[in-house]
Amino acid sequence: MSANGSPAGQQPTATYDSAFLRACRREPVPHTPVWFMRQAGRSLPEYRKVREGIPMLESCMRPELVTEITLQPVRRHGVDAAIFFSDIVVPLKAIGIDLDIKPGVGPVVERPIRTREDLAALRDLTPEDVSYVTEAIGLLTRELGSTPLIGFAGAPFTLASYLVEGGPSRTYENAKAMMYGDPELWADLLDRLADITAAFLKVQIEAGASAVQLFDSWAGALAPADYRRSVLPASSKVFRAVESYGVPRIHFGVGTGELLGLMGEAGADVVGVDWRVSLDEAARRVGPGKALQGNIDPTVLFASKEAVETKAREVLDSAAHLDGHVFNLGHGVMPSTDPDALTRLVDYVHTRSAR
Numbered sequence: 317m318s319a320n321g322s323p324a325g326q327q328p329t330a331t332y333d334s335a336f337l338r339a340c341r342r343e344p345v346p347h348t349p350v351w352f353m354r355q356a357g358r359s360l361p362e363y364r365k366v367r368e369g370i371p372m373l374e375s376c377m378r379p380e381l382v383t384e385i386t387l388q389p390v391r392r393h394g395v396d397a398a399i400f401f402s403d404i405v406v407p408l409k410a411i412g413i414d415l416d417i418k419p420g421v422g423p424v425v426e427r428p429i430r431t432r433e434d435l436a437a438l439r440d441l442t443p444e445d446v447s448y449v450t451e452a453i454g455l456l457t458r459e460l461g462s463t464p465l466i467g468f469a470g471a472p473f474t475l476a477s478y479l480v481e482g483g484p485s486r487t488y489e490n491a492k493a494m495m496y497g498d499p500e501l502w503a504d505l506l507d508r509l510a511d512i513t514a515a516f517l518k519v520q521i522e523a524g525a526s527a528v529q530l531f532d533s534w535a536g537a538l539a540p541a542d543y544r545r546s547v548l549p550a551s552s553k554v555f556r557a558v559e560s561y562g563v564p565r566i567h568f569g570v571g572t573g574e575l576l577g578l579m580g581e582a583g584a585d586v587v588g589v590d591w592r593v594s595l596d597e598a599a600r601r602v603g604p605g606k607a608l609q610g611n612i613d614p615t616v617l618f619a620s621k622e623a624v625e626t627k628a629r630e631v632l633d634s635a636a637h638l639d640g641h642v643f644n645l646g647h648g649v650m651p652s653t654d655p656d657a658l659t660r661l662v663d664y665v666h667t668r669s670a671r
C-alpha cells in the first residue's frame with residue numbers, strides 16, 4: 317500500500333484511524349464525522365481579517381496564509397477534517413491561463429477556449445508549477461496532528477464550463493454547444509483537463525493529503541446519457557490516476573440526483589449528495605460499496621437552532637442504515653452564515669451520533 321493509504325505509510329496511525337477516514341472506508345466510527353464544504357471563507361471574521369487587501373488567487377499562493385486559513389474552521393468548529401484552502405482554478409492559473417477570481421462573481425477567463433487552436437493553452441501541470449501547494453501542505457499536516465486534510469480539484473466538466481464560457485454561467489451554452497456540436501474537440505479538451513486535475517491531486521496526496529474530493533459542481537446541468545458519453549470518461553481517468561495511493565476519493569456535484577449512480581461508477585469511494593435527494597434514496601441510486609457524504613441544505617443554517625437540529629436529525633436518521641456516512645452540507649457554506657450555527661451543528665452531530 318501507498319504512503320497515505322496505510323498506517324505503515326507516512327500518515328500517522330491516529331490520522332488513518334480518524335472518524336472521517338474510517339467513515340470514508342465504511343468502517344465503524346465512534347461518531348459520524350462532519351466537515352463543511354467552504355468551511356474556510358467569508359463566514360468567518362478571522363478569515364476576512366487575514367484576507368484583507370489580498371486578492372483570492374494571490375492568497376492561495378502564500379503557504380503561511382493558506383495554512384492559517386485552512387486551520388481556522390478546525391480550531392473554531394472542531395470539524396473532523398480540514399479542506400485545503402485553494403480554488404479549482406488554481407492549477408489553470410499555474411499553467412499560465414489568464415484568469416482571475418472576481419469578488420462576488422467567481423472565476424473569469426480572459427480568452428475563453430472555443431477552438432482546437434485554443435487547446436494549446438492547456439499544457440501539462442508539473443509539481444514545480446504549484447510548489448506553494450506542496451509547501452503549504454507540509455506546514456499544514458504538521459499543525460493538524462490527527463485531523464485529516466482533504467485535497468481537492470475541479471472535475472473536467474466544471475473546469476471546462478469556466479474555460480469555454482469565460483466565466484460563471486447558468487446555462488453553459490458555449491460549453492454544451494461544443495459538447496453537442498464538436499464531440500471530438502470536447503473529448504480532447506476534457507481529456508487534457510483530466511490530466512491537469514490528476515496532476516494537481518497527485519501533488520496534494522504526495523505532500524500529505526489524506527483524502528481528495530473532485531468537485532463537479534455544475535454536472536447537474538447534464539442529462540445522464542450526455543454525462544455518461546461526454547463527461548464520465550474524463551472524470552474516471554482522474555479517479556484511476558490516483559487510485560494506487562489508496563486514499564479515499566470523494567465525488568461531489570450539485571443537482572446530481574439523476575447522476576448519482578454514474579458518479580459512483582466514475583470511480584469514487586464516497587459520493588457527495590446535495591439536499592434534493594435523501595441519503596437512503598441516494599444509497600439506492602449509488603449502489604453498494606460506497607460511502608455517502610451530505611446533505612443538509614446550507615440555507616437551513618439561517619433558521620432557528622431547533623430547526624437546524626430537526627434537519628440534522630433527519631439527515632442522520634436517513635443515513636442510519638448506511639455503512640459509511642460523512643455529514644456535510646449539500647453545498648458550500650454561504651458567506652452570510654452565522655459561524656456559531658456551524659459550531660452548534662458540529663456539536664449536535666457528534667453528540668447525537670455517538671456510539
Ligand SMILES: Cc1c2[nH]c(c1CCC(=O)O)Cc1[nH]c(c(CCC(=O)O)c1C)Cc1[nH]c(c(CCC(=O)O)c1C)Cc1[nH]c(c(C)c1CCC(=O)O)C2
Pocket residue numbers: 352353354355356357358372399400401402403404405417418419420421422423468531533648
Ligand atoms: C465552483 C467552484 C469554485 N471554487 C470551488 C468550486 C467548487 C465548490 C463549489 O461548488 O462551491 C472550490 C473551492 N473554492 C474555495 C475552496 C476552499 C476550501 C473550503 O471549502 O473551505 C474550495 C473547495 C475557496 C474560495 N473560492 C472563492 C472564494 C471566495 C473569495 C473570497 O473569499 O474572496 C473562496 C473562499 C472564489 C470562487 N471560486 C469559485 C467560485 C464560484 C467562487 C465564489 C465567487 C464569490 O462569491 O466571490 C469557483
